[in-house]
Amino acid sequence: xxxxxxxxxxxxxxxxxxxxxxxxxxxxxxxxxxxxxxxxxxxxxxxxxxxxxxxxxxxxxxxxxxxxxxxxxxxxxxxxxxxxxxxxxxxxxxxxxxxxxxxxxxxxxxxxxxxxxxxxxxxxxxxxxxxxxxxxxxxxxxxxxxxxxxxxxxxxxxxxxxxxxxxxxxxxxxxxxxxxxxxxxxxxxxxxxxxxxxxxxxxxxxxxxxxxxxxxxxxxxxxxxxxxxxxxxxxxxxxxxxx
Amino acid sequence: xxxxxxxxxxxxxxxxxxxxxxxxxxxxxxxxxxxxxxxxxxxxxxxxxxxxxxxxxxxxxxxxxxxxxxxxxxxxxxxxxxxxxxxxxxxxxxxxxxxxxxxxxxxxxxxxxxxxxxxxxxxxxxxxxxxxxxxxxxxxxxxxxxxxxx
Ligand SMILES: Cc1cc2nc3c(=O)[nH]c(=O)nc-3n(C[C@H](O)[C@H](O)[C@H](O)COP(=O)(O)OP(=O)(O)OC[C@H]3O[C@@H](n4cnc5c(N)ncnc54)[C@H](O)[C@@H]3O)c2cc1C
Numbered sequence: 001x002x003x004x005x006x007x008x009x010x011x012x013x014x015x016x017x018x019x020x021x022x023x024x025x026x027x028x029x030x031x032x033x034x035x036x037x038x039x040x041x042x043x044x045x046x047x048x049x050x051x052x053x054x055x056x057x058x059x060x061x062x063x064x065x066x067x068x069x070x071x072x073x074x075x076x077x078x079x080x081x082x083x084x085x086x087x088x089x090x091x092x093x094x095x096x097x098x099x100x101x102x103x104x105x106x107x108x109x110x111x112x113x114x115x116x117x118x119x120x121x122x123x124x125x126x127x128x129x130x131x132x133x134x135x136x137x138x139x140x141x142x143x144x145x146x147x148x149x150x151x152x153x154x155x156x157x158x159x160x161x162x163x164x165x166x167x168x169x170x171x172x173x174x175x176x177x178x179x180x181x182x183x184x185x186x187x188x189x190x191x192x193x194x195x196x197x198x199x200x201x202x203x204x205x206x207x208x209x210x211x212x213x214x215x216x217x218x219x220x221x222x223x224x225x226x227x228x229x230x231x232x233x234x235x236x237x238x239x240x241x242x243x
Numbered sequence: 244x245x246x247x248x249x250x251x252x253x254x255x256x257x258x259x260x261x262x263x264x265x266x267x268x269x270x271x272x273x274x275x276x277x278x279x280x281x282x283x284x285x286x287x288x289x290x291x292x293x294x295x296x297x298x299x300x301x302x303x304x305x306x307x308x309x310x311x312x313x314x315x316x317x318x319x320x321x322x323x324x325x326x327x328x329x330x331x332x333x334x335x336x337x338x339x340x341x342x343x344x345x346x347x348x349x350x351x352x353x354x355x356x357x358x359x360x361x362x363x364x365x366x367x368x369x370x371x372x373x374x375x376x377x378x379x380x381x382x383x384x385x386x387x388x389x390x391x392x393x
Contacts, residue, residue: 001262002262003260003261003262003304004261005261006244006261006262006304006306008306008307030302031302031303031304031307032284032302035264035302036283044261046304046307048307088366089369091284091285091370092287092348092368092369092370092371093297093348093351093352093367093369093370094284094287094290094297094298094299094348094370095284095285095299095302095370097296097297097298098284098298098299098302098303169369170369170370
């Protein structure tokens with residue numbers, strides 16, 4: 001990655017104006033994936049000085065700032081289990097101190113543990129210009145034009161759990177399963193290897209384990225059939241764990 | 244871009260390109276404990292502390308570190324030597340290339356949690372690769388250090 005210009009605005013409106021007025025300008029969060037791109041970026045807008053990090057909880061609603069590092073999700077006492085378990089094997093601690101929630105969502109990465117967890121939580125996103133939208137809608141359709149993600153929020157669930165299969169401890173997931181219990185159960189499956197998808201069930205039983213609602217495909221990590229069987233086994237583990 | 248870096252307590256004025264990363268800057272300034280490994284933040288050999296947080300210096304823009312406190316192994320050599328003695332006693336090191344990164348991760352862990360159990364240590368060190376050993380020696384050395392050395 002080459003950078004022609006770098007700015008660290010102190011004002012959100014300024015950051016947004018620079019983003020929309022400069023052709024090819026990009027937002028930098030943790031910068032971990034941006035850095036791996038083989039291209040020249042005419043303007044990088046670092047969100048580090050806008051106070052967009054932090055976790056808060058009020059009246060059952062949990063809000064996570066877009067610039068919150070994944071390590072904070074892993075160690076926070078205020079978040080549901082699914083987010084702690086879903087972030088603890090994302091690379092090493094050093095990466096998790098830099099990689100952010102916002103970067104994980106905005107990249108719409110199919111392998112993302114974070115996106116899978118937040119999808120199971122029925123999370124909503126708040127953008128500077130586009131306002132609020134569901135994570136599901138963003139993952140399915142993306143955005144029209146540029147914008148800055150400010151925060152992600154969801155209702156605190158009754159219970160939740162997450163399991164992934166990885167070839168090594170800090171590898172990307174071969175497949176991942178998140179479950180959230182409220183009045184019903186929401187199951188999200190990530191790294192199918194397509195983007196995470198969710199389905200809601202009134203109750204969890206043997207029929208749920210058939211995973212009829214989900215499509216799996218093959219890539220160099222695993223075949224579709226293997227992934228499906230892994231996902232069913234992970235889901236069964238979660239059910240046996242008391243969900 | 245002109246930046247001021249506070250490295251191990253000393254101030255350095257430095258002119259950095261917007262895409263320069265701390266790994267390169269620190270090595271140019273003579274902090275050779277910071278190693279270049281994968282260059283994709285995957286191996287841990289370039290780990291340093293910025294404002295007390297463990298980060299991969301290969302992915303940290305130098306301009307982003309302006310006026311922030313950077314710690315390399317050179318700045319915590321006494322603490323590293325104490326732990327290092329246990330590494331030597333267990334014959335952990337072969338090439339030694341990954342050791343500075345391992346030490347920085349361990350020091351970050353002990354700063355956060357002075358009395359971790361060995362499972363916490365293994366989890367914390369999972370991002371530090373070692374291509375010579377099978378990690379058993381490191382874990383033995385760290386357990387010995389935690390048992391008696393601290
Ligand atoms: C070595 C390594 C291993 C990893 N392993 C895993 C893994 O196992 N599981 C997993 O889930 N993830 C993994 N990740 C990915 C990581 O969790 C993050 O998703 C990734 O680093 C992007 O986050 P970032 O904060 O670094 O974003 P950046 O690289 O800064 O940005 C990513 C994209 O999002 C855009 N963007 C970022 N924030 C905003 C915002 N607030 N508003 C608008 N646009 C924005 C940027 O412009 C860019 O296009 C890994 C990353 C690394 C480096």
